[in-house]
Amino acid sequence: MTALQLANLTKTYPGASAPALRDLSLDVAPGELVALLGASGCGKSTTLRLVAGLLIPCRGDVRFDGQSVLATPPERRGVAMVFQKPLLLPHMSVGENVGFGLRVRGERPARIRRRVDELLELVQLPGIAARRPGQLSGGQEQRVALARALIVEPRVLLLDEPFSQLDAGLRAEMRELVAGLQRRLGITTLLVTHDQEEALLLADRIALLDQGRLLQYDTPRGLYERPASLAVARFLGGRNFIPGRVAGRRFLSDLGAFELATEPPVQGAATLTIRPEALVLGCDGPINRLRGMVTAARYLGARMRYQIQAGPLALEALADAATPYHPGSPVNLTLPPERLWVVARDE
Amino acid sequence: MPIGGAPSRLAPRPPLLRWCLLAAMVVGMLLPIVPLALWSFAFRWSFPDLLPERWSLRAWRYLVAPESQVLPALRDSLLLAGAVTLLATLIGVPAGRALGMYRFRGRALVEMLILAPLIVPPFAVSLGIQIVFIRYGLADTFLGVTLVHLVPATPYMALVMASVFANFDRQYEDLARTLGARPTQVWRLVTMPAVLPGLVVGALFVFLISWSQYALTLIIGGGRLVTLPMLLFAFARSGDNAVTAALSLVFIAPAVLLLALIARFLGAAPAAGGIRGL
Amino acid sequence: MFWSADPERPRIWLMLAPMLVVVILLFGGGLFFALIQSFGYLPLIGQTSVSLGAYATVVRQPSFLASLALTLYIAAASTVVATVLAVAVALAIRATTRGRQALSFIFQFNLPIPHLVGAIAVADLLSQSGLLARVAAAFGLIDDPGQFPVLVFDRWGAGIIAEYVWKETAFIGVTVLAVLHAIGPEYEELARSLGANRWQRLRLVLLPLMLPGVLAASVIAFAFSFGAFEVPYLLGASYPQALPVLAYKRYTAVDLAARAEAMALCVIITLVAGAAIVAYLHVSRRYLRRESD
Numbered sequence: 001m002t003a004l005q006l007a008n009l010t011k012t013y014p015g016a017s018a019p020a021l022r023d024l025s026l027d028v029a030p031g032e033l034v035a036l037l038g039a040s041g042c043g044k045s046t047t048l049r050l051v052a053g054l055l056i057p058c059r060g061d062v063r064f065d066g067q068s069v070l071a072t073p074p075e076r077r078g079v080a081m082v083f084q085k086p087l088l089l090p091h092m093s094v095g096e097n098v099g100f101g102l103r104v105r106g107e108r109p110a111r112i113r114r115r116v117d118e119l120l121e122l123v124q125l126p127g128i129a130a131r132r133p134g135q136l137s138g139g140q141e142q143r144v145a146l147a148r149a150l151i152v153e154p155r156v157l158l159l160d161e162p163f164s165q166l167d168a169g170l171r172a173e174m175r176e177l178v179a180g181l182q183r184r185l186g187i188t189t190l191l192v193t194h195d196q197e198e199a200l201l202l203a204d205r206i207a208l209l210d211q212g213r214l215l216q217y218d219t220p221r222g223l224y225e226r227p228a229s230l231a232v233a234r235f236l237g238g239r240n241f242i243p244g245r246v247a248g249r250r251f252l253s254d255l256g257a258f259e260l261a262t263e264p265p266v267q268g269a270a271t272l273t274i275r276p277e278a279l280v281l282g283c284d285g286p287i288n289r290l291r292g293m294v295t296a297a298r299y300l301g302a303r304m305r306y307q308i309q310a311g312p313l314a315l316e317a318l319a320d321a322a323t324p325y326h327p328g329s330p331v332n333l334t335l336p337p338e339r340l341w342v343v344a345r346d347e
Numbered sequence: 348m349p350i351g352g353a354p355s356r357l358a359p360r361p362p363l364l365r366w367c368l369l370a371a372m373v374v375g376m377l378l379p380i381v382p383l384a385l386w387s388f389a390f391r392w393s394f395p396d397l398l399p400e401r402w403s404l405r406a407w408r409y410l411v412a413p414e415s416q417v418l419p420a421l422r423d424s425l426l427l428a429g430a431v432t433l434l435a436t437l438i439g440v441p442a443g444r445a446l447g448m449y450r451f452r453g454r455a456l457v458e459m460l461i462l463a464p465l466i467v468p469p470f471a472v473s474l475g476i477q478i479v480f481i482r483y484g485l486a487d488t489f490l491g492v493t494l495v496h497l498v499p500a501t502p503y504m505a506l507v508m509a510s511v512f513a514n515f516d517r518q519y520e521d522l523a524r525t526l527g528a529r530p531t532q533v534w535r536l537v538t539m540p541a542v543l544p545g546l547v548v549g550a551l552f553v554f555l556i557s558w559s560q561y562a563l564t565l566i567i568g569g570g571r572l573v574t575l576p577m578l579l580f581a582f583a584r585s586g587d588n589a590v591t592a593a594l595s596l597v598f599i600a601p602a603v604l605l606l607a608l609i610a611r612f613l614g615a616a617p618a619a620g621g622i623r624g625l
Numbered sequence: 626m627f628w629s630a631d632p633e634r635p636r637i638w639l640m641l642a643p644m645l646v647v648v649i650l651l652f653g654g655g656l657f658f659a660l661i662q663s664f665g666y667l668p669l670i671g672q673t674s675v676s677l678g679a680y681a682t683v684v685r686q687p688s689f690l691a692s693l694a695l696t697l698y699i700a701a702a703s704t705v706v707a708t709v710l711a712v713a714v715a716l717a718i719r720a721t722t723r724g725r726q727a728l729s730f731i732f733q734f735n736l737p738i739p740h741l742v743g744a745i746a747v748a749d750l751l752s753q754s755g756l757l758a759r760v761a762a763a764f765g766l767i768d769d770p771g772q773f774p775v776l777v778f779d780r781w782g783a784g785i786i787a788e789y790v791w792k793e794t795a796f797i798g799v800t801v802l803a804v805l806h807a808i809g810p811e812y813e814e815l816a817r818s819l820g821a822n823r824w825q826r827l828r829l830v831l832l833p834l835m836l837p838g839v840l841a842a843s844v845i846a847f848a849f850s851f852g853a854f855e856v857p858y859l860l861g862a863s864y865p866q867a868l869p870v871l872a873y874k875r876y877t878a879v880d881l882a883a884r885a886e887a888m889a890l891c892v893i894i895t896l897v898a899g900a901a902i903v904a905y906l907h908v909s910r911r912y913l914r915r916e917s918d
Contacts, residue, residue, distance in 0.1 A: 365717045369714070369721065372728075375794075376735060376791070376795070377734075378750065379743065381750075382750050382756045394754045397763050437643070438643040441639075441644075446641075461648060463652065464648060465845075466898065466902055467652075467895055468849070468851070468853065468895065470853065470873075470891070471655075471656070471872070472656055472659065474659055475658035476654065479654060479655075494651060497647050502648065505644050552737075555737050559741070561739070561855050566876075579742070580855075583744075588749065592745070595742045599742050602738060603734065606733070606734065606736065
């Protein structure tokens with residue numbers, strides 16, 4: 001198992017005005033799966049290609065187990081990449097595709113054949129080595145691509161949106177497979193994705209990138225519940241933002257004062273945020289109460305989504321669908337202190 | 348204009364017209380080959396007979412006889428076209444990769460430079476080259492003729508390969524490298540197999556460009572390098588219809604054969620551009 | 626390997642260098658030396674002065690205008706006829722369902738046949754004792770070869786035009802087939818759903834979509850037939866001669882001073898071919914601009 005360290009990585013493409021990646025530092029523990037999450041153009045694919053050696057950074061370093069690999073060409077770094085498209089070589093059989101990495105290392109054909117069978121077994125496609133890539137379905141192709149990456153026993157596995165071209169059912173299946181194999185084999189893995197659900201589901205830690213900058217590097221829970229900034233909270237689907245200021249363990253806003261469970265890291269002008277599903281509707285709690293009016297209600301199956309006007313603020317709440325509120329009806333809101341989070345005001 | 352009204356006078360067009368046109372095309376395309384085939388087996392064929400009075404293999408026998416010089420010319424033609432194809436491939440493949448896969452400053456200029464030799468009559472250029480070749484001892488030599496054949500051949504190869512590489516996904520190379528393939532292995536195992544069909548088509552057409560070249564060989568070869576077209580031209584002017592016809596058939600046989608073989612690959616090469624000049 | 630040493634900075638100019646050497650040195654050099662020789666700069670025979678004398682001599686010859694007119698006429702006529710035929714036949718092939726592949730193959734079968742062989746075949750077909758004359762005689766239309774119209778070695782270049790039409794119909798036709806394939810059936814189906822009849826679909830939809838590709842192929846064919854030498858050399862009359870034949874004759878003349886005239890003719894040929902390309906670019910740009918308005 002390999003520890004991966006990115007130190008102050010900066011990359012500006014020739015001719016580009018702004019860097020694609022600025023001063024990114026990231027420590028990935030051995031066997032950890034880290035998701036690089038962000039919108040397109042945030043620098044996540046650039047990071048992956050820098051780790052693979054397919055790009056050379058302008059500044060900074062990439063280290064495997066503390067050793068810089070910048071001078072090592074991609075074919076000797078011991079990484080393996082899985083791309084968005086399966087990219088199975090059309091002139092080779094499935095087995096030859098899977099065995100590619102061993103073949104270029106000069107392994108004996110007998111051993112290659114054995115390993116190919118093992119790996120195809122591992123991705124739950126036993127006995128298809130003789131087929132042509134054209135005979136496979138999209139999901140099978142991507143699993144073969146995964147086997148082809150794993151056969152070289154990479155020190156670092158790089159996954160570049162490998163699920164994005166699959167339809168919903170296959171995607172869930174593939175995610176399970178990848179997560180299971182990654183844990184079992186203990187391969188240090190970087191996963192690039194723009195899908196926050198996927199990142200939350202699979203990653204041990206998530207690095208959230210925006211315009212080449214690292215916004216936050218944390219566990220899924222940390223990122224989701226304790227965003228470091230308004231931008232992070234917004235990216236992860238935050239809807240409810242109440243401007244005001246922090247005074248000790250109290251948050252003062254136009255809607256009144258709110259009790260906080262702990263003293264927040266920021267003081268002074270700040271923004272209070274609460275997840276839509278954390279808002280409690282209907283019952284009168286002892287503290288942190290608000291009165292509002294339902295302006296819109298949407299049925300989502302398991303839950304209802306409400307738009308609620310509370311004073312000057314529009315809030316969003318998710319609540320059980322059993323006892324619906326109708327648009328126009330007044331509603332009591334409670335903001336449980338332990339679910340409140342304060343972030344610094346946007347600069 | 349009426350919409351959804353009665354069909355116009357011109358529609359539906361009778362398929363008869365289409366069939367007449369297509370039949371005329373088939374006849375028109377194939378007809379010129381008929382007298383060649385007949386003449387090559389004719390011993391005597393005087394006006395106004397529709398078919399030769401006497402058939403004979405005289406012309407064909409003459410072609411393989413030493414005094415006709417056809418066999419040495421065939422050898423020189425093959426060597427020349429082979430050398431041109433090899434050089435044009437070595438030069439045109441990297442250039443095609445640069446043009447097909449990368450954006451860079453000066454690209455439009457390079458494209459114009461490549462297109463120019465395909466459009467400007469090479470005849471004019473070869474007259475200008477000849478005087479320089481005389482000075483460097485390249486005139487009247489195999490090497491000199493090879494070099495001048497590269498003028499139309501190389502840009503064609505580069506253009507074909509540019510379109511081939513433009514359709515090649517570079518991620519295949521990235522993938523192979525991360526899996527441990529050295530650059531030479533990437534080329535051999537990944538890139539080459541992917542671009543091979545286009546490369547074969549390009550190489551075959553480059554071969555034909557050189558194979559059919561008359562004017563450039565005449566001017567730079569100065570009559571010393573006798574390729575098949577030189578010989579054919581001489582026979583055509585001598586007035587021996589039978590031998591001329593037989594040699595014509597020998598001359599076009601490989602070309603038509605190759606076309607038949609690669610007809611299904613033809614989509615890999617841009618139709619316009621290089622077939623011109625054949 | 627040449628290009629993969631550094632994945633990020635491919636050595637683009639290194640990859641282009643051999644080809645640029647060929648194009649700049651051989652092609653550019655050839656043009657350059659043709660140009661300076663046309664100005665009378667011929668150190669080989671001791672001429673180092675520069676003048677437009679060769680151009681004056683060439684242009685003043687009474688045969689020049691006749692040759693220029695003939696060459697332009699041959700190139701224009703063969704290109705126009707070949708373009709119309711190519712478009713018509715390609716459309717017909719496209720409309721055919723059965724035997725389309727065989728028809729396409731026959732349509733392009735003469736592409737790899739050299740013009741030299743084409744010229745020989747046309748002579749055997751169209752001359753006064755050729756196959757067509759014999760067919761005419763068989764039908765009792767003529768009794769004597771002399772009664773068949775002069776189609777080869779004639780003043781109007783009929784044989785030359787026939788050869789170019791034969792070859793260029795295939796060349797333009799292959800391009801048109803590729804263009805039609807790229808256009809696909811959707812635009813036509815759309816037009817049809819909007820009520821356009823067959824003729825309207827052709828005139829308003831297909832032809833405008835095809836125009837850029839067809840025009841490009843036609844211009845290439847024009848430039849080629851204007852500058853090529855084999856066919857008029859084999860099938861042309863002794864007067865007037867096509868410009869490339871004239872240039873070759875001056876070039877092989879015993880009189881070394883005629884060289885400058887040969888080069889002047891070459892430069893004129895190149896300029897006219899170049900003008901055709903420029904005119905094409907101009908027209909196609911204007912057309913494209915109109916499209917984007």
